[in-house]
Amino acid sequence: MSSFKTIEWTDNKVVMIDQRKLPGVEIYNEYSTHKEVAEAIKSMVIRGAPAIGVAAAMGVAIGSLEYKGEDRQKMIDFLDKVCDTLAGTRPTAVNLFWAIDRMKRVIDANKDKNIEEIKNILVTEANLILREDIETCMEIGLQGSQLIIKDSSVLTHCNAGGLATGGYGTALGVIRSAIEKGKNITVISSETRPFLQGARLTAWELQKDDIPVTLVTDNMVGSLMGNGRIDSVVVGADRIAANGDVANKIGTYAVAVMAKHHNIPFYVAAPVSTIDFECSRGDRIPIEQRDISEVTHIGDTRIAADVDVINPAFDITPNGLVDAIITEKGVVKAPYNESIAKLR
Amino acid sequence: MSSFKTIEWTDNKVVMIDQRKLPGVEIYNEYSTHKEVAEAIKSMVIRGAPAIGVAAAMGVAIGSLEYKGEDRQKMIDFLDKVCDTLAGTRPTAVNLFWAIDRMKRVIDANKDKNIEEIKNILVTEANLILREDIETCMEIGLQGSQLIIKDSSVLTHCNAGGLATGGYGTALGVIRSAIEKGKNITVISSETRPFLQGARLTAWELQKDDIPVTLVTDNMVGSLMGNGRIDSVVVGADRIAANGDVANKIGTYAVAVMAKHHNIPFYVAAPVSTIDFECSRGDRIPIEQRDISEVTHIGDTRIAADVDVINPAFDITPNGLVDAIITEKGVVKAPYNESIAKLR
Numbered sequence: 001m002s003s004f005k006t007i008e009w010t011d012n013k014v015v016m017i018d019q020r021k022l023p024g025v026e027i028y029n030e031y032s033t034h035k036e037v038a039e040a041i042k043s044m045v046i047r048g049a050p051a052i053g054v055a056a057a058m059g060v061a062i063g064s065l066e067y068k069g070e071d072r073q074k075m076i077d078f079l080d081k082v083c084d085t086l087a088g089t090r091p092t093a094v095n096l097f098w099a100i101d102r103m104k105r106v107i108d109a110n111k112d113k114n115i116e117e118i119k120n121i122l123v124t125e126a127n128l129i130l131r132e133d134i135e136t137c138m139e140i141g142l143q144g145s146q147l148i149i150k151d152s153s154v155l156t157h158c159n160a161g162g163l164a165t166g167g168y169g170t171a172l173g174v175i176r177s178a179i180e181k182g183k184n185i186t187v188i189s190s191e192t193r194p195f196l197q198g199a200r201l202t203a204w205e206l207q208k209d210d211i212p213v214t215l216v217t218d219n220m221v222g223s224l225m226g227n228g229r230i231d232s233v234v235v236g237a238d239r240i241a242a243n244g245d246v247a248n249k250i251g252t253y254a255v256a257v258m259a260k261h262h263n264i265p266f267y268v269a270a271p272v273s274t275i276d277f278e279c280s281r282g283d284r285i286p287i288e289q290r291d292i293s294e295v296t297h298i299g300d301t302r303i304a305a306d307v308d309v310i311n312p313a314f315d316i317t318p319n320g321l322v323d324a325i326i327t328e329k330g331v332v333k334a335p336y337n338e339s340i341a342k343l344r
Numbered sequence: 345m346s347s348f349k350t351i352e353w354t355d356n357k358v359v360m361i362d363q364r365k366l367p368g369v370e371i372y373n374e375y376s377t378h379k380e381v382a383e384a385i386k387s388m389v390i391r392g393a394p395a396i397g398v399a400a401a402m403g404v405a406i407g408s409l410e411y412k413g414e415d416r417q418k419m420i421d422f423l424d425k426v427c428d429t430l431a432g433t434r435p436t437a438v439n440l441f442w443a444i445d446r447m448k449r450v451i452d453a454n455k456d457k458n459i460e461e462i463k464n465i466l467v468t469e470a471n472l473i474l475r476e477d478i479e480t481c482m483e484i485g486l487q488g489s490q491l492i493i494k495d496s497s498v499l500t501h502c503n504a505g506g507l508a509t510g511g512y513g514t515a516l517g518v519i520r521s522a523i524e525k526g527k528n529i530t531v532i533s534s535e536t537r538p539f540l541q542g543a544r545l546t547a548w549e550l551q552k553d554d555i556p557v558t559l560v561t562d563n564m565v566g567s568l569m570g571n572g573r574i575d576s577v578v579v580g581a582d583r584i585a586a587n588g589d590v591a592n593k594i595g596t597y598a599v600a601v602m603a604k605h606h607n608i609p610f611y612v613a614a615p616v617s618t619i620d621f622e623c624s625r626g627d628r629i630p631i632e633q634r635d636i637s638e639v640t641h642i643g644d645t646r647i648a649a650d651v652d653v654i655n656p657a658f659d660i661t662p663n664g665l666v667d668a669i670i671t672e673k674g675v676v677k678a679p680y681n682e683s684i685a686k687l688r
Contacts, residue, residue: 023649157563191639191648193537195559199648200639207651214652217537217639218563219501219595223659226432226597251563253570254602295535295561296543298642301570304535304543305367308558315567 001134002162002169002176003208007046007054009127012065014058019073019163023204034063034082041089041096044195049162049238049274050137053095054087054130060103060276061126061286065121079107091286092247092314094239094276099129121183133166136271136328140170144234144269145325148178148185152231155221157286158249159201160236160269170269172205174259174326187213188230190221192249194294194311218251225262233259234326237270242321244336245282250312256321269318269326272343281314289313345478346506346513346520347552351398355411360390363507367548368389378407378426379550380516385433385440388539389429392508393582393618394481394497395505396475397439400430404447405470408463410654416459423451435630436658438620440584443473477510480615480672484514485521488578488613488670492522492529494577499532501594504580504613514613515578516549518670523555528642531557532574534565536593538638538655562595569606577603578670588663588680589626594656600665612661613670616687626660 004026008015014031020043021027029045031037037059040046046055063082067075083100091098106125110118148154154175158164161172171253179185187206192198199215206213216224224230233255239247246252246268259266279285294311296302319336332339348370364387365371373389375381381403384390390399409424411419427444450469454462460532462546492498498519499564502508505516512520523529531550536542543559550557560568568574577599583591590596590612603610623629636653638647663680676683 024646189651190563191537193535193563203649203651207649212652214654215639215648217594218561218652219534219537219598220654220656220659222598222601223594223656226601226659250561250567254563254566254598257566257570257602257605258598261605295559298647299642299645301645302368303540303642304559305547305551307533307547308556310558310560310564312564312567315564315570339502 002167002205004162006163006165006167007058009058009123014053014055014062016040019046019047019201020044022200032062033066034059034085036083040088048092048159049095049236050133050165050170050271052090052093053099053161053273054133054166056096057099057103057126057129059086060100063123064122072113075115075118076107076111077242090288092238092288095273098273102129105198114171115201130166133271134168137165137168137170137173139328140269140271140288140326141168141173143328143331144174144267145177145181147265147267147324147326147331148174148183149231151184153186153188153229153235155190155230155255156202157190157198157235157252157255158192159205161202161205163201163205164236170236170271172202174234174269187211188224189213189215190218190251191215192251193218197249221255221259224266225258230264233264233266237268238272238314239279239285240268240275240325241279241282241285242271242277242337242340243281244322244325244334244340245312246315246317246322246324247282247285247287249314254316255316256317260321265323266321267324267326268322272327272329275340275343277344282318283315287312287314346511348506348602350507350509350511351402351474353402353467357671358399358406360384360399361561362389363391363545364388375668376406377410378403378429381406382429382433384639392503393437393439393509393580394436394477394509395513395617396434397443397617398477400440400445401447401470401473403430404444405466408466412595414459416479419459419462420451420455424467434632436582436632439617442617442676446473449560474606477513477615481509481512481514481517482674483634484613484615484670485512485517487672487675488518489525490610491520491611491668491670491675492527493575495528497532497573499577499599500546501533501534501542501576501579501596501599502536503541503549505549508547508580509550514580514615516546518578518613519555531555533557534595534627535559536574536595537562539590541593556670563565565599569602569608574608577610578613581612581618582658583623583629584669585610585623585626585629586618586621586624586681586684588666588669588678588684590661590666591626591629591631591658592661597659597661601659604665610665610666611668611670612666616671616673619684619687621688627658631656631658
């Protein structure tokens with residue numbers, strides 16, 4: 001397990017480590033309204049597809065506690081709005097919608113119970129989603145660890161670690177599991193501009209757990225591959241289409257193209273909840289465009305000339321560049337339309 | 345021409361725009377000793393292969409003025425040390441050594457003249473190198489502009505502009521020339537971590553000269569290529585081996601690999617003085633490793649966890665990924681061993 005808590009339910013509050021402040025300070029924020037939770041997701045206090053799924057579920061649970069009235073239908077109507085608010089935070093990671101839909105189904109299945117019971121059931125369900133997420137990551141790790149060569153150097157991009165999930169991580173779960181099996185793994189972490197998840201989060205989390213890690217800028221990855229310094233690539237995913245196209249942090253596509261050029265295996269590790277079975281292909285996945293200040297500023301310091309900037313948060317890696325998708329239900333390979341359908 | 349002066353000789357001082365401070369402030373530093381000039385090269389007040397060639401030549405000229413004695417042989421011995429100091433600043437860009445060698449040859453050819461004459465000749469020669477560099481860039485621009493499609497989007501990495509040369513630029517010279525010929529060019533500038541030459545210098549310089557530019561992080565380039573948003577790539581070079589392998593800013597190799605994958609032409613623009621005819625292939629070019637604080641800090645702000653970091657300043661793009669090398673003596677293509685030999 002990772003040696004920190006990404007998100008927890010404590011005393012009817014949602015507690016999250018503030019990932020915007022890492023690695024400088026390790027601060028845990030407490031939230032007691034669904035709007036605060038929504039804002040935390042939007043502003044990236046918490047990020048990573050599975051983690052924001054857990055956060056959204058806890059946001060729904062907190063929302064139910066916010067309702068102080070005694071009219072069950074009014075509470076259910078209120079929770080509808082809570083779900084809409086949480087769903088409106090970020091568009092790309094499908095786990096967000098998956099978790100909200102799951103909470104909605106629980107509300108629907110229990111809509112005849114009394115108000116206090118419904119609240120308890122929602123809090124229990126949100127905590128179950130967290131627990132399941134951790135177990136899922138450990139199983140992803142186990143499934144994926146077989147793909148990792150005994151003594152090797154693994155590149156990961158962005159953070160698909162304990163910080164991106166309930167704990168343990170998807171891509172980093174694979175690495176953790178390989179190490180637990182006695183494999184001698186060095187991680188190369190690309191810094192992941194503009195939000196620097198690699199430099200700030202992956203590097204911090206691996207160091208905290210005593211896993212050897214070397215940090216590089218994103219543009220060094222090609223050269224390292226050319227020099228034989230990277231044996232495999234494992235990344236997470238924000239949404240996987242039914243055909244195996246993968247939406248993940250901006251830069252993932254470039255890494256996949258370079259891995260193909262150098263004959264380096266490129267693996268995606270994600271829970272089945274990251275697969276959007278209704279989405280036939282990657283170009284139908286909405287790509288979030290974030291504020292350009294993420295590119296032009298570090299904190300309050302301007303680091304760029306004042307010109308046009310684009311800041312897509314994700315890109316799409318076509319299935320042809322993906323050697324395998326590692327899920328808790330097994331490792332799937334091309335043809336993905338078939339292998340992914342079997343995971344449903 | 346670019347609308348600013350990268351480096352000038354004024355009142356027996358070397359004046360340089362401080363490129364570490366751009367785009368925040370436009371400050372011009374004055375140097376009156378060769379040690380100051382060497383430090384300016386080392387600390388990247390000035391950077392870019394042709395520009396540091398000019399700076400080194402002016403450093404030798406300033407060195408001659410520093411000698412206040414009347415013993416000609418002592419002055420020549422002193423100038424030998426001056427040349428060594430300047431040659432020890434940065435290892436990769438060959439223009440530095442080319443310019444120092446040229447100044448040494450001038451010293452040697454004039455070693456029988458009197459001290460004041462030698463000083464004048466060296467100052468004149470350094471200024472000639474600057475003037476020639478600008479003319480060379482304009483000719484590179486003219487040669488390269490024919491390769492640029494009429495209405496197109498051109499990616500450049502790092503800064504091979506007026507700031508990297510005496511003025512006008514190599515890669516940006518090609519773009520300037522294409523625009524002067526009425527072509528409708530949009531530039532995509534990759535930010536170029538860690539030193540951010542793309543975000544700070546290329547974006548600043550193009551904006552100053554009213555050339556449309558969009559800034560992206562390095563890891564967005566692949567995705568833009570995949571989406572058909574880049575029609576060609578033009579970069580500069582720090583050293584070109586006799587076989588056409590190109591040493592240039594870290595990240596260039598990755599851009600070249602991605603350009604190949606997407607069938608996008610990849611061009612290198614550089615003066616013949618950037619070609620190291622004695623160097624048979626790219627893997628013999630020394631790659632400068634710079635301080636890791638460039639990666640881990642922005643100014644005084646730490647932006648990364650405290651882990652192992654590598655910071656190679658350059659990488660090698662093999663000749664097979666280079667569609668053409670644009671020089672002032674013409675555009676050369678594969679087989680490079682033959683075409684480059686003809687430029688000698």
